[in-house]
Every structure is written in structure tokens, then in C-alpha cells.
Amino acid sequence: MQSKNKTVVRSMEILNLFINHAKLTFNEIIELSGIPKTSVYRMLQSLEEMGLLDKDANGKYSLGILFLRFGHLVSERIDLRQVALPAMEKLHQDLGEAINLIIRDGDEAVYIEKLQSIQPVRLYTTIGRRTPLYAGACARAILSFLPPTEREDYLKRVELTAYAKGTITSEEALRHSISETRNKGYTVSFSELEDFTAAVGVPIFNHLGEVVAAISIAGIETNYTEEHLAVFIPKAKEAALDISLKLGYRPEV
Incomplete structure (x- = not known):
């Protein structure tokens, strides 16, 4: 101009x-x-x-x-839900699966926004639902990227309880999943919170590089084949990065 x-x-x-x-x-x-x-x-x-x-x-x-x-x-005035919604809506339009946004609250994850699946069989997760940080892809995406001391403190005190047939209930398996998540930048869950459900979870970072939330694509387990995951995973990572950038995050070069 x-x-x-x-x-x-x-x-x-x-x-x-x-x-x-x-x-x-x-x-x-x-x-x-x-x-x-x-x-x-x-x-x-x-x-x-x-x-x-x-x-x-x-x-x-x-x-x-x-x-x-x-x-x-x-940072105080940013509404995470409003920032994340455009990326969530794009995911929803592209895939038709349920899209969830969660934040950490102590030792739990809280769903603060979601877009319902358009598939015939749906998941009925509600806003405000609480889950443990170790169970489910979205929550574990946050757990995996907590500062090492916070993560270790959590792992020492948490009691791993089964919520569904695929819930991780051993510390060794949980540590392995956390390591994989940190290496790959995402995590996948199968029947961890509810039987026959699956999800892809990716962390969201703020301007300080701290994990502040996570986004997930979720649906019925039978739809989460390797072929579908090859599409879901990069789209979820792209959406999470888009939200993180809007929060001021700058990836390491």
C-alpha cells in the first residue's frame, strides 16, 4: 500500500x-x-x-x-477454540470423521471442542468429557510432549486402569508409546477408551514451544486401516501445525 x-x-x-x-x-x-x-x-x-x-x-x-x-x-486473550475451529472444520469436511480438541487439566485431558462424525455409526463424545492422559490418542499426544520432569512425575504416580480392551495398562508399554509418539509426532489408539473405536492424535504447541492442546481424528476402528491412516495422519499433523503456528509456535529449522 x-x-x-x-x-x-x-x-x-x-x-x-x-x-x-x-x-x-x-x-x-x-x-x-x-x-x-x-x-x-x-x-x-x-x-x-x-x-x-x-x-x-x-x-x-x-x-x-x-x-x-x-x-x-x-496469550491470555487468545481463544484456543476459535483459533482451532477453522482447521478442525477443514479436517471434518475432508474426512467426515469426528474431530476433537482437548487440553490438559492436571492428570486429565478435557474435551473443549468437537465436530461430530458424518459416518452412519458415530462416536458420542461430549464437550467437557475427561479422560486420563495415558489413554486415547489425543490425551497421550499431550502426555508425550510434556517436559521430562512433569512426565516422569506423572508416570510414577499414575495408576494405569483399563477402560476398554485396548487400554495401555503397563508402564513399559506406555513408555514405548510415548517414545514412538515423540519420534513420529503423532500417536494412534485402538479401543483404548471405548471398544471398537480408534483415533489419531497430534500435539499443539504455543509460542514458547510448550504443548498446550491436542487434536484428534476419531471414529470406528474398522475405518482405521493402514490405507486410511496414511491419509488421516498427515492431515492431522497439518491441522495441528496450522493451529500451533497461529498460536505463535515456530518449528525448529
């Missing part, structure tokens, strides 16, 4: 450099931005005065404390 203020645009170009760099010197900013030295000098002064940039004793710049305040406000 012709109405864009050149100084504002260039200031944003400088601030954007700190998405991939924690600290930068004056000369590094000039080199990376391609902005003339005198302009960079003036803009850095203004950005520092406004609290948008900080300069340490070594003369290196980093994002200022004001960004932390803005970050907290943004």
Missing part, C-alpha cells in the same frame, strides 16, 4: 530480525536488514526509548520487556 510509513515499515523489519536472533550488534542489524547505517542508528534509538529493544553492556540488542507484556496479553 502507498500509505505505508517507510520508517514504521523499516522499524518492523528490524524487529522481525529478532524472531530468529536472540541478540544482534549494531553492525549485524545493518548487514541483515540492508537499511542504511544512519537510518538504523535513529530507529534503534527510538525503539530502545520505547522499550521495544534493550541494549546490554556489550552493545548487543534484544527484544525489550514491552514485548513480554504484549506477549502475556496476547
Whole structure:
């Protein structure tokens, strides 16, 4: 747009450099931005005065404390359900299966949004339903990506109870599943919460890289053959990444 203020645009170009760099010197900013030295000098002064940039004793710049305040406000005001719904609706339209969104609440997972399957035989999971973190693909996707100490504390105190014929009830099997989930980026469950049901679960991450939720595609077990999973898994991963990116997540390069 012709109405864009050149100084504002260039200031944003400088601030954007700190998405991939924690600290930068004056000369590094000039080199990376391609902005003339005198302009960079003036803009850095203004950005520092406004609290948008900080300069340490070594003369290196980093994002200022004001960004932390803005970050907290943004994260507090984001409605996860609203952010996730477009990706969930796309999955639902593409596959016709039930699509679930869950978050962690202590040692449990809570369903906070779902789109019902259009298949003749349906799952009737309700919003507000609680499940243990170890049972079901969606919940275990969260468990698998918790910080190591939190995950270990949970594994030490949890009592593995069977909910259906496929529920994981041994610590060894659960640890193996967690390891696989972390390696593959998703998990699959068969008859873990209810007999003859299946699901693909993928974690969702926030701007800090923390797991904050998970999304799943769920339905009747007979529909989750290798052929169908080859379609479901990449679509679920794509949807989860889309939601994570909207929450400010930046995958490691």
C-alpha cells in the first residue's frame, strides 16, 4: 500500500530480525536488514526509548520487556477454540470423521471442542468429557510432549486402569508409546477408551514451544486401516501445525 510509513515499515523489519536472533550488534542489524547505517542508528534509538529493544553492556540488542507484556496479553486473550475451529472444520469436511480438541487439566485431558462424525455409526463424545492422559490418542499426544520432569512425575504416580480392551495398562508399554509418539509426532489408539473405536492424535504447541492442546481424528476402528491412516495422519499433523503456528509456535529449522 502507498500509505505505508517507510520508517514504521523499516522499524518492523528490524524487529522481525529478532524472531530468529536472540541478540544482534549494531553492525549485524545493518548487514541483515540492508537499511542504511544512519537510518538504523535513529530507529534503534527510538525503539530502545520505547522499550521495544534493550541494549546490554556489550552493545548487543534484544527484544525489550514491552514485548513480554504484549506477549502475556496476547496469550491470555487468545481463544484456543476459535483459533482451532477453522482447521478442525477443514479436517471434518475432508474426512467426515469426528474431530476433537482437548487440553490438559492436571492428570486429565478435557474435551473443549468437537465436530461430530458424518459416518452412519458415530462416536458420542461430549464437550467437557475427561479422560486420563495415558489413554486415547489425543490425551497421550499431550502426555508425550510434556517436559521430562512433569512426565516422569506423572508416570510414577499414575495408576494405569483399563477402560476398554485396548487400554495401555503397563508402564513399559506406555513408555514405548510415548517414545514412538515423540519420534513420529503423532500417536494412534485402538479401543483404548471405548471398544471398537480408534483415533489419531497430534500435539499443539504455543509460542514458547510448550504443548498446550491436542487434536484428534476419531471414529470406528474398522475405518482405521493402514490405507486410511496414511491419509488421516498427515492431515492431522497439518491441522495441528496450522493451529500451533497461529498460536505463535515456530518449528525448529
